[in-house]
Amino acid sequence: MIRVVLTDDQPLIRTGLRVLIADTPDIEVVGEAGDGAEAVAQAAELRPDVTVMDIRMPGMDGLEATRRITGTPGGGTRVLVLTTFDDDAYVYAALRGGASGFLLKDMPLETILDGIRVVAAGDALIAPTVTRRLIEEFARQPPGAAAPRPSTGPARDARLRVVTEREREVLALVGRGMSNTEIAEALCISVATAKSHVARLFAKLAARDRVHLVIIAYETGLVG
Structure with a gap:
């Protein structure tokens, strides 16, 4: 069973994801957070396999939360960024911050669920729409x-x-x-x-x- 924490400042988004995941036999929502600070605390307390992370949130944003979660020695929690914003700066900052995946909220549910599975298994996953731009950015480094x-x-x-x-x-x-x-x-x-x-x-x-x-x-x- 893949244990997941959902992080988004919009309760409606969290509720929707939780309800949809409830029908998935191999994924379980063990916690929810409304901002980055709560996500960091949930990761430390619950030790989920994956934290599904929004980027723009009040207080500590998802990028800083990702850095803190993935930077915790022995933490073991991987981060899948799920956002509305298909923006280069967010993509690069999330991946450099330690995120294992970057998907968009308008993607099909099955793609998001599969993203959780892929990240939990230790792989990385990037929305195809941003893959080419990611390569171009790496080339400039x-x-x-x-x-x-x-x-x-x-x-x-x-x-x-x-x-x-x-x-x-x-x-x-x-x-x-x-x-x-x-x-x-x-x-x-x-x-x-x-x-x-x-x-x-x-x-x-x-x-x-x-x-x-x-x-x-x-x-x-x-x-x-």
């Missing part, structure tokens, strides 16, 4: 702050020599922001098989997280 960017075509191809054709297909879909469930549907394979392919990509490409896989997919030309 100083050396060492982002994944290495090879300067020639052969150097790009070299990294893909260790992966199979199926793993290339999976990497391309990860680069488009797809979750394991969406990859499984696109390739007509099981979710477990999709997850295994992603795990092998982490090992073969020495990727830090799913965001790093997205960067590699763009750098190697699998996604353009």
